[in-house]
Amino acid sequence: MLTDGVETTDDERRVPGTRGQLTRQKLLDQTRNLLDQNGFRGLRVADIAREAGTSPATFYQYFGDIEDALLALLEQLVADVDTQLHAVAERYRATPSAEELESFANELSAGFVEVWAKHRSLIRVVELQAGEAEARLKDVRRTLLNGVNDSLEAILASFGRTADEARPASFVLVAMLANVAAHQEGMISAGVERDALISAMADQLVSAMKVKA
Amino acid sequence: MLTDGVETTDDERRVPGTRGQLTRQKLLDQTRNLLDQNGFRGLRVADIAREAGTSPATFYQYFGDIEDALLALLEQLVADVDTQLHAVAERYRATPSAEELESFANELSAGFVEVWAKHRSLIRVVELQAGEAEARLKDVRRTLLNGVNDSLEAILASFGRTADEARPASFVLVAMLANVAAHQEGMISAGVERDALISAMADQLVSAMKVKA
Amino acid sequence: MLTDGVETTDDERRVPGTRGQLTRQKLLDQTRNLLDQNGFRGLRVADIAREAGTSPATFYQYFGDIEDALLALLEQLVADVDTQLHAVAERYRATPSAEELESFANELSAGFVEVWAKHRSLIRVVELQAGEAEARLKDVRRTLLNGVNDSLEAILASFGRTADEARPASFVLVAMLANVAAHQEGMISAGVERDALISAMADQLVSAMKVKA
Amino acid sequence: MLTDGVETTDDERRVPGTRGQLTRQKLLDQTRNLLDQNGFRGLRVADIAREAGTSPATFYQYFGDIEDALLALLEQLVADVDTQLHAVAERYRATPSAEELESFANELSAGFVEVWAKHRSLIRVVELQAGEAEARLKDVRRTLLNGVNDSLEAILASFGRTADEARPASFVLVAMLANVAAHQEGMISAGVERDALISAMADQLVSAMKVKA
DNA sequence: GATGAATGAGGGTTCATTCAT
DNA sequence: CATGAATGAACCCTCATTCAT
Numbered sequence: 001m002l003t004d005g006v007e008t009t010d011d012e013r014r015v016p017g018t019r020g021q022l023t024r025q026k027l028l029d030q031t032r033n034l035l036d037q038n039g040f041r042g043l044r045v046a047d048i049a050r051e052a053g054t055s056p057a058t059f060y061q062y063f064g065d066i067e068d069a070l071l072a073l074l075e076q077l078v079a080d081v082d083t084q085l086h087a088v089a090e091r092y093r094a095t096p097s098a099e100e101l102e103s104f105a106n107e108l109s110a111g112f113v114e115v116w117a118k119h120r121s122l123i124r125v126v127e128l129q130a131g132e133a134e135a136r137l138k139d140v141r142r143t144l145l146n147g148v149n150d151s152l153e154a155i156l157a158s159f160g161r162t163a164d165e166a167r168p169a170s171f172v173l174v175a176m177l178a179n180v181a182a183h184q185e186g187m188i189s190a191g192v193e194r195d196a197l198i199s200a201m202a203d204q205l206v207s208a209m210k211v212k213a
Numbered sequence: 214m215l216t217d218g219v220e221t222t223d224d225e226r227r228v229p230g231t232r233g234q235l236t237r238q239k240l241l242d243q244t245r246n247l248l249d250q251n252g253f254r255g256l257r258v259a260d261i262a263r264e265a266g267t268s269p270a271t272f273y274q275y276f277g278d279i280e281d282a283l284l285a286l287l288e289q290l291v292a293d294v295d296t297q298l299h300a301v302a303e304r305y306r307a308t309p310s311a312e313e314l315e316s317f318a319n320e321l322s323a324g325f326v327e328v329w330a331k332h333r334s335l336i337r338v339v340e341l342q343a344g345e346a347e348a349r350l351k352d353v354r355r356t357l358l359n360g361v362n363d364s365l366e367a368i369l370a371s372f373g374r375t376a377d378e379a380r381p382a383s384f385v386l387v388a389m390l391a392n393v394a395a396h397q398e399g400m401i402s403a404g405v406e407r408d409a410l411i412s413a414m415a416d417q418l419v420s421a422m423k424v425k426a
Numbered sequence: 427m428l429t430d431g432v433e434t435t436d437d438e439r440r441v442p443g444t445r446g447q448l449t450r451q452k453l454l455d456q457t458r459n460l461l462d463q464n465g466f467r468g469l470r471v472a473d474i475a476r477e478a479g480t481s482p483a484t485f486y487q488y489f490g491d492i493e494d495a496l497l498a499l500l501e502q503l504v505a506d507v508d509t510q511l512h513a514v515a516e517r518y519r520a521t522p523s524a525e526e527l528e529s530f531a532n533e534l535s536a537g538f539v540e541v542w543a544k545h546r547s548l549i550r551v552v553e554l555q556a557g558e559a560e561a562r563l564k565d566v567r568r569t570l571l572n573g574v575n576d577s578l579e580a581i582l583a584s585f586g587r588t589a590d591e592a593r594p595a596s597f598v599l600v601a602m603l604a605n606v607a608a609h610q611e612g613m614i615s616a617g618v619e620r621d622a623l624i625s626a627m628a629d630q631l632v633s634a635m636k637v638k639a
Numbered sequence: 640m641l642t643d644g645v646e647t648t649d650d651e652r653r654v655p656g657t658r659g660q661l662t663r664q665k666l667l668d669q670t671r672n673l674l675d676q677n678g679f680r681g682l683r684v685a686d687i688a689r690e691a692g693t694s695p696a697t698f699y700q701y702f703g704d705i706e707d708a709l710l711a712l713l714e715q716l717v718a719d720v721d722t723q724l725h726a727v728a729e730r731y732r733a734t735p736s737a738e739e740l741e742s743f744a745n746e747l748s749a750g751f752v753e754v755w756a757k758h759r760s761l762i763r764v765v766e767l768q769a770g771e772a773e774a775r776l777k778d779v780r781r782t783l784l785n786g787v788n789d790s791l792e793a794i795l796a797s798f799g800r801t802a803d804e805a806r807p808a809s810f811v812l813v814a815m816l817a818n819v820a821a822h823q824e825g826m827i828s829a830g831v832e833r834d835a836l837i838s839a840m841a842d843q844l845v846s847a848m849k850v851k852a
Numbered sequence: 853g854a855t856g857a858a859t860g861a862g863g864g865t866t867c868a869t870t871c872a873t
Numbered sequence: 874c875a876t877g878a879a880t881g882a883a884c885c886c887t888c889a890t891t892c893a894t
Contacts, residue, residue: 017877039345041254044863055880060865128341132252142399168409171400172393172417179392180385186343186355187384196381204385207420233853258889268855273890445874467680471868481876486869554767568825594835597826598819598843605818606811612781613810622807630811633846656856683884694859699886858892865885873877 024062026052031069035121040128067136070125074140077119077126081144084111089151096158105205108148109177109198116181123182149174159209169208177201237275239265244282248334253341280349283338287353290332290339294357297324302364309371314422318415321361322390326411329394336395362387372422382421390414450488452478457495461547466554493562496551500566503545503552507570510537515577522584531631534574535603535624542607549608575600585635595634603627663701665691670708674760679767706775709764713779716758716765720783723750728790735797740848744841747787748816752837755820762821788813798848808847816840 030051034043043066049056063069088111092104116123126144129137152170161169180187180197188194243264247256256279262269276282301324305317329336339357342350365383374382393400393410401407456477460469469492475482489495514537518530542549552570555563578596587595606613606623614620669690673682682705688695702708727750731743755762765783768776791809800808819826819836827833 020878023878041345045865046863056863056865057867057880057882058878061878066864124341124345128337132254132337141396142403164409165413168400168405168413169416171403171405172389172410172413175392175396176385176389176417179388182392183343183354183388187381190355190384192381192384196377197385200378200381200385203382204389204417204421208417230853236853257887259887269888269890270855270857270892271853274853279889443874449874470866472866482867482869483871483876483878484874487874492868550767554763567822568829590835591839594826594831594839595842597829597831598815598836598839601818601822602811602815602843605814609780609814613807616781616810618807618810622803623811626804626807626811629808630815630843630847634843659857662857684886685884695884695886696859696861696888697857700857854894856892856894859888859890861888861890863885863887866883867881869881870879871877873875 020062023052023054023058027054027059027062028069028072031066032073032121035070035073035125039121040125070122071136073122074126074137077115077122078140078144080115080119082147084115086147086151089148089155093151093154093158096155101206101209102202105202105209106198108205109201112177112181112201113184113194113198116178117184120182120185127182145174145178148177156209173205173208176204233275236265236267236271240267240272240275241282241285244279245286245334248283248286248338252334253338283335284349286335287339287350290328290335291357293328293331295360297328299360299364302361302368306364306367306371309368314419315415318418318422319411321418322411322414325390325394325414326397326407329391330397333395333398340395358387358391361390369422386418386421389417446488449478449480449484453480453485453488454495454498457492458499458547461496461499461551465547466551496548497562499548500552500563503541503548504570506541506544508573510541512573512577515574515581519577519580519584522581527632527635528628531628531635532624534631535627538603538607538627539610539620539624542604543610546608546611553608571600571604574603582634599631599634602630659701662691662693662697666693666698666701667708667711670705671712671760674709674712674764678760679764709761710775712761713765713776716754716761717779717783719754719758721786723754725786725790728787728794732790732793732797735794740845741841744844744848745837747844748837748840751816751820751840752823752833755817756823759821759824766821784813784817787816795848812844812847815843 027048030048031043034047034051038047045056045059045066048066048069049059052059059069063072085108088104088107092100092108126137126141129140149170152173153166156166156169157163180201184194184197187197240261243261244256247260247264251260258269258272258279261279261282262272265272272282276285298321301317301320305313338350339353343352343354362383365386366379369379369382370376393414397407397410400410453474456474457469460473460477464473471482471485471492474492474495475485478485485495489498511534514530514533518526551563552566555566575596578599579592582592582595583589606627610620610623613623666687669687670682673686673690677686684695684698684705687705687708688698691698698708702711724747727743727746731739731747765776765780768779788809791812792805795805795808796802819840823833823836826836
């Protein structure tokens with residue numbers, strides 16, 4: 001679906017080999033781990049290697065760079081977005097009916113909240129890099145949300161929104177979904193329940209479809 | 214208004230003095246400058262000092278830390294949010310009328326877009342730190358948006374939303390406003406005009422007030 | 427002739443075997459290749475192995491060391507010096523005649539220029555190591571030029587030079603030949619033709635024979 | 640005279656200051672020291688700093704690079720070449736007389752031997768880099784010998800050599816001088832006295848002037 | 853007030869080299 | 874014979890930070 005566009009750069013390296021795959025995976029696991037614990041800025045090759053039970057030199061046999069490892073992790077994120085978000089939107093886009101609108105809106109909202117919670121640290125990296133100029137990671141954000149955006153735009157159009165309105169409206173809605181999902185923890189700790197957030201977002205989605213329908 | 218909560222630590226480091234104030238300001242200016250240019254990760258005391266025409270040692274006479282300097286810059290951001298966003302919401306909150314709803318919605322949306330554009334680098338720092346664990350900067354985000362959130366919640370209530378609904382709805386709306394504002398550049402470069410975004414957000418705000426009104 | 431004195435250490439590391447010989451040769455070829463391209467300092471086992479289509483581990487089955495490989499390459503150089511330089515000098519030494527002096531001088535000069543051009547990268551290594559303290563490679567230079575030096579000394583003696591004069595004179599002449607040959611490229615790119623250099627050196631050789639003859 | 644052409648790159652750094660100058664000098668001294676002891680390849684910033692009684696970080700405040708430091712040292716070498724070699728040649732060039740030819744030849748030969756002995760490690764670096772491609776150090780060799788070459792060429796011309804002959808002849812003679820000087824230690828340890836070498840070179844210089852005079 | 857000078861501390865990377873298969 | 878995999882050991886370099894002037 002939208003898997004293209006996010007690719008690691010370590011392609012031309014030697015072919016796997018079972019033991020190697022294992023080591024590589026351990027390194028990736030610890031990269032994610034430490035990203036969760038210390039954040040992007042606190043991510044050190046030395047730490048990753050130690051936690052994975054190997055040495056920095058080994059890390060560099062699998063990844064040219066910390067960002068290389070992050071890109072590898074991002075592939076998983078992209079896959080989840082594909083499955084849980086884009087696919088939902090696409091399904092509804094095929095047969096948009098007023099009856100199912102609410103369940104769709106809820107599903108999509110919940111999907112965002114879930115995927116974002118699962119990959120929160122990575123998402124943060126993406127958001128950060130979307131702003132600051134870092135070549136390789138830079139347009140992951142666009143790639144990530146493109147699919148959902150397109151589907152949503154089509155759905156809005158099918159509900160009678162003009163072309164001029166549909167696109168900005170979908171941008172705005174996706175931004176809402178993404179940002180609430182990104183800050184769900186803060187919001188929850190501010191006393192709002194997760195379901196209430198999902199429901200509030202679903203409401204907004206529904207109104208957006210109906211507004212001038 | 215909501216200035217509390219964001220405080221610098223460099224308060225009594227040294228008595229003002231005209232020359233000193235000037236140096237301090239040059240340092241702050243260059244901090245902002247370099248933040249814009251190189252991003253948070255690329256911010257170095259040595260660079261700031263050089264650009265400001267002084268030495269690193271001087272930097273440390275005014276700020277204990279790079280984050281100290283950022284906190285000082287954040288005060289300006291907080292002030293702008295106060296004036297352009299919170300104030301707007303507060304004004305409308307005092308006399309919420311259906312007639313003025315649209316103009317309020319537009320004003321608020323445009324306000325976000327404007328303030329976020331002006332302070333985009335700082336905003337990014339706030340967003341980043343909202344996620345990662347960094348003591349002093351951590352809850353700036355909450356502080357920043359608290360005011361608007363509260364006003365909006367009150368307005369939603371005044372339009373008939375129940376207490377249970379108003380709070381999550383305001384969270385969701387503010388998240389939308391903030392995230393669209395944060396990524397306006399990306400969206401515009403994806404072919405959507407700024408005004409269209411503002412208008413789409415205003416629509417969402419309006420629907421939120423009306424939904425069950 | 428003078429092959430002794432330069433010896434590799436990898437002699438009985440493994441019995442020949444056709445496939446092995448081939449691999450070994452590929453490694454040597456790429457060693458020379460990379461030496462030409464990147465110079466001595468830029469020579470890495472990993473690179474050699476990759477270029478040769480094998481792995482570092484394989485390199486170590488044939489050579490204990492990068493210097494080991496260089497020593498193997500040096501054997502070829504020594505052979506060329508033997509054939510093209512020492513042999514020429516020896517031939518003339520057997521029957522030194524005033525008539526043939528000039529053609530001898532030219533042949534020797536040209537020989538230096540040619541051999542040095544062919545092996546320039548290796549020569550550079552030799553010159554470098556002649557200065558710095560590196561056990562095994564250290565006296566290759568002496569070995570390399572000993573033969574020519576001896577022959578030339580004998581020839582000078584046969585032209586009437588006293589024992590006291592002949593030796594330093596031959597050293598000086600060989601130094602001239604070697605250094606011009608070593609920097610021929612630089613000199614040519616400074617606008618002097620190769621043949622002019624050869625001829626100028628030949629002149630010096632001839633005068634050396636005649637001076638007090 | 641020929642000082643231009645060899646310049647350090649650390650120009651735009653802060654102005655000296657007495658203490659700084661001292662540290663810088665200590666660093667340069669130890670750079671030369673360690674170059675003598677361990678050769679170019681064995682030169683490490685950490686060692687230089689330790690020997691100079693400071694830290695690596697300090698080294699980097701004065702030089703961007705080990706090569707930077709070497710370039711600074713080379714300035715001294717260039718000055719010596721200027722004074723002891725080029726100046727001698729220039730003096731004789733002004734009034735070339737057959738009577739003084741021998742004393743000039745001796746003086747120049749001795750000068751080379753002396754200067755090269757004093758700076759032998761640096762000379763070796765220059766020779767090495769003249770071959771391998773290292774941007775900044777690359778044409779120091781040319782710069783170094785240019786002056787002497789030019790003077791010698793003029794002198795040869797004044798002794799009746801045609802333009803076609805004078806230039807290659809001077810190249811050849813300078814190459815002789817430089818290479819004997821560079822390997823004087825090896826030659827001496829091979830049983831030839833320094834004075835004998837000087838005298839042999841002087842003989843060659845003299846013949847070169849007289850050949851067709 | 854300002855700053856030259858110095859540095860501890862630490863992260864990034866590279867490479868030669870070794871095993872076990 | 875060959876090599877995938879792993880790593881110890883260094884080195885390079887940068888930066889925040891501190892003094893003494």
